[in-house]
Amino acid sequence: MKVGFIGLGNVGGKLSGSLLRNGVDLYVHDLDPALVAGKVAKGARDGKTPADLMQVCDVVITCLPSPAASAAVLADMLPHVGPGKIWLEMSTTDAAEIARLGRAVIDAGGAAVDCPVSGGCHRADTGNISIFAGCDRSTFERILPLLTVMGRRILHTGDLGTASVLKVMTNYLATVNLISVCEAMTVMKAADIDLATTFQAISMSSGTSFVHETESQLILSGARDVNFTMDLVQKDIGLFQKLADQFSVPLEISPMIIDIIADGQKRYGMRAQSDRIIERLEDATGLKILADGFPQELVDDEPEERGYEVPANVNG
Secondary structure: OEEEEEOOOOOHHHHHHHHHHOOOEEEEEOOOHHHHHHHHHOOOEEOOOHHHHHHHOOEEEEOOOOHHHHHHHHHHHHHHOOOOOEEEEOOOOOHHHHHHHHHHHHHOOOEEEEOOEEOOHHHHOOOOEEEEEEOOHHHHHHHHHHHHHHEEEEEEEEOOOHHHHHHHHHHHHHHHHHHHHHHHHHHHHHOOOOHHHHHHHHHOOOOOOHHHHHHHHHHHHOOOOOOOEHHHHHHHHHHHHHHHHHOOOOOOHHHHHHHHHHHHHHHHOOOOEHHHHHHHHHHHHOOOOOOOOOOOOOOOOOOOOOOEEOOOOOOO
């Protein structure tokens, strides 16, 4: 199977690296020629253009920063879609847009999958990230061998578009967790509780979360570089709010979170790292949410091994 990969940024560069590391016949493309050259040096082939990739490859994966970018790339590839071709979209995108684009691929005789990932860049780098996949079952079984190379836990979520709905939900929850842990640590600092002790108390209690166990460490070390920027956060939580509006669910926390991130962007820059949101509270209180002994970057120490499908039924 020949695989094309378009989008070699923070996440895409790592996912494509897992494919290369495991011997997949990989063709790559990115608007940054240096990123392409880096993969070619490690054994990939230069895919030239999205159209060329779709002509040559059985599966073309896109991992891009916005729905508009995905639409533009697919428009280039679509004339070359036909039976046996698969478009696998690993960006976090709008479910309605992925359904529209995917339908065009299916109408041309190909297959389409929305396939977002979750778990952080450090896990994408080691092939231990989690992957959602929305498509028909036969297409899922065709791509599962690729997914188990890029990720550890693979969930078939149902029809095309369902994976994207679930992904924006999980990113919304991650953002709520980030804001709440920032507030919790700032209050503990104000109460003169040691922040290293605070970290451990949260980690061993019902208050813990994936975000706390990862991003809190980067906040406390002062690194504040989780490889995920505020503009991407704002895109994802905006997509979640759009879903809520579509189905007339009157959310209360979501609009506040959107406002908080927007204020962070105004203060620190549109593409500031998301964990710099703690600095709003540092600015407001004059406190520094820092502690010794925490890492400057996240490293996944879980050994890499072949991934597997996770049953949707917890008793399955």
